[in-house]
Amino acid sequence: xxxxxxxxxxxxxxxxxxxxxxxxxxxxxxxxxxxxxxxxxxxxxxxxxxxxxxxxxxxxxxxxxxxxxxxxxxxxxxxxxxxxxxxxxxxxxxxxxxxxxxxxxxxxxxxxxxxxxxxxxxxxxxxxxxxxxxxxxxxxxxxxxxxxxxxxxxxxxxxxxxxxxxxxxxxxxxxxxxxxxxxxxxxxxxxxxxx
Amino acid sequence: xxxxxxxxxxxxxxxxxxxxxxxxxxxxxxxxxxxxxxxxxxxxxxxxxxxxxxxxxxxxxxxxxxxxxxxxxxxxxxxxxxxxxxxxxxxxxxxxxxxxxxxxxxxxxxxxxxxxxxxxxxxxxxxxxxxxxxxxxxxxxxxxxxxxxxxxxxxxxxxxxxxxxxxxxxxxxxxxxxxxxxxxxxxxxxxxxxxxx
Numbered sequence: 346x347x348x349x350x351x352x353x354x355x356x357x358x359x360x361x362x363x364x365x366x367x368x369x370x371x372x373x374x375x376x377x378x379x380x381x382x383x384x385x386x387x388x389x390x391x392x393x394x395x396x397x398x399x400x401x402x403x404x405x406x407x408x409x410x411x412x413x414x415x416x417x418x419x420x421x422x423x424x425x426x427x428x429x430x431x432x433x434x435x436x437x438x439x440x441x442x443x444x445x446x447x448x449x450x451x452x453x454x455x456x457x458x459x460x461x462x463x464x465x466x467x468x469x470x471x472x473x474x475x476x477x478x479x480x481x482x483x484x485x486x487x488x489x490x491x492x493x494x495x496x497x498x499x500x501x502x503x504x505x506x507x508x509x510x511x512x513x514x515x516x517x518x519x520x521x522x523x524x525x526x527x528x529x530x531x532x533x534x535x536x537x538x539x540x
Numbered sequence: 541x542x543x544x545x546x547x548x549x550x551x552x553x554x555x556x557x558x559x560x561x562x563x564x565x566x567x568x569x570x571x572x573x574x575x576x577x578x579x580x581x582x583x584x585x586x587x588x589x590x591x592x593x594x595x596x597x598x599x600x601x602x603x604x605x606x607x608x609x610x611x612x613x614x615x616x617x618x619x620x621x622x623x624x625x626x627x628x629x630x631x632x633x634x635x636x637x638x639x640x641x642x643x644x645x646x647x648x649x650x651x652x653x654x655x656x657x658x659x660x661x662x663x664x665x666x667x668x669x670x671x672x673x674x675x676x677x678x679x680x681x682x683x684x685x686x687x688x689x690x691x692x693x694x695x696x697x698x699x700x701x702x703x704x705x706x707x708x709x710x711x712x713x714x715x716x717x718x719x720x721x722x723x724x725x726x727x728x729x730x731x732x733x734x735x736x737x
Contacts, residue, residue, distance in 0.1 A: 353715035356693075356722065357700070384726075390733040391726045395694050397668070398675045400577040401586045403593075407572060408565075411594050415564070415601050 350374060350381050359389055549613030556604045564604075568597055571614070574696055575621050581691050582625045584676065592628055596621045611705065618696070618706045622688060671732055678728040685709075686721035693718055 350358070350371060357363050358371055375382045404410075547555070547563075549570070555563040575596055580589035599620050679687060685707060692703045704714040726733075 352719040353712055356715055356718045362700075387726050387730075387733055388722050391722055391729055392694065394671075394729055394732050395675060395679070395690070395725070398581070398672055398679070398695075400573075400695070401580050401589070403572050403576050404586070404590060407576075407590055407593070408568060410590075411568060411597055412565075414594055414598055418598070418601065 348374075349378065350385070355385065355388065359385065359392060550609035553600075553604065553607045553613055554609065556601075557607050564597075564601060567600070567613070571617055575617065578618065578621055578691055578696060579625055581676075581679070581695060582629065582687075584680075588628075592624050593621075596624050599624070612702060614698075615702050615705045618692065618698070618702075622706060626684070674732060675729065678725050681728070682721055682724060686717055686724070689714060689717050690721045690725070 354363065354367070354371065358368065363371070375385060547566075549567060552563040552567050556567070572593070576586075576589050576593045579592045579596075580586060583589050583592065596617070600617065679690060682690065688707060689703060692698045692706060698706070700711050700714055704711045707714065707717075709717065
């Protein structure tokens with residue numbers, strides 16, 4: 346007896362999609378092998394039984410509902426765009442640019458440096474007031490030095506890196522340093538979702 | 541010349557890309573039923589199947605500007621439909637619908653069954669309903685890829701190359717996948733074989 350049917354030919358055989366040359370040896374085997382014949386007969390019956398599961402007719406208003414959704418598309422997206430925060434609108438605009446990665450990083454660094462400079466400038470000690478004549482000597486108890494605010498770290502004006510201790514600046518730095526990467530992640534997600 | 545004149549699906553998409561909105565209507569009219577049938581067999585109820593079908597066609601519409609006829613339109617369409625359905629099933633949106641739909645075919649019976657002729661008895665109707673429920677459960681219990689392969693092969697009657705492309709597997713892998721799926725169904729549906737409803 347010839348060898349049993351290979352699994353990858355059985356369904357094409359049942360579908361009638363084998364050529365005469367491919368079909369002939371299978372038919373010869375089936376004539377001689379009761380087990381394979383029974384298997385093929387049952388598979389044919391299964392395919393027939395599956396046909397008993399009926400389909401549904403589309404609702405008469407399907408097209409109208411779809412058309413309504415399609416017509417909403419453009420204004421929908423325009424309004425969504427304008428509802429976005431500035432940073433996200435910037436991100437959407439930048440997606441279209443092929444040079445976004447390089448420029449985004451350059452911009453991010455420019456902003457971080459500007460903010461660092463601003464932080465340094467804003468926290469620099471004010472110019473010393475003009476000298477005032479000394480009051481008469483009075484014994485004064487020494488006052489405790491005020492505790493610096495945890496939000497605004499004390500700056501001595503000479504350490505520019507100290508600005509990075511400012512949580513607000515750090516948050517912006519993290520956000521901006523990930524700016525370019527976020528676009529690529531978003532783009533990958535979108536490509537994956539499109540299909 | 542309008543899009544109603546016989547055109548390939550790919551030509552219609554190119555016309556839609558060029559701004560001919562009527563081309564979209566022609567594509568929807570052609571594929572509305574096959575897409576809904578496919579999604580219905582995945583989610584088991586008409587209303588959510590139609591919601592998903594609308595999402596599928598919306599995605600086609602949104603992609604019109606970037607459309608390139610690199611694959612058959614129907615392959616592309618069913619790949620979108622597959623992804624939309626699987627996303628919905630995985631994120632739980634359709635779980636409730638599927639649970640609700642078990643043995644609840646009454647709402648989707650074809651007209652011929654809703655208006656049984658004089659020979660049809662209540663018992664026959666019950667047997668048919670039980671058979672349909674058994675078939676649906678058996679298909680539903682298949683692994684995801686096998687289930688999709690069977691739906692596209694048996695109910696959409698796609699050719700192997702197209703199904704393989706939708707499922708992103710080779711044609712020979714598809715033939716083996718189909719064989720294993722039908723073998724599983726053969727075991728599960730054995731009580732129904734050879735017994736007509």
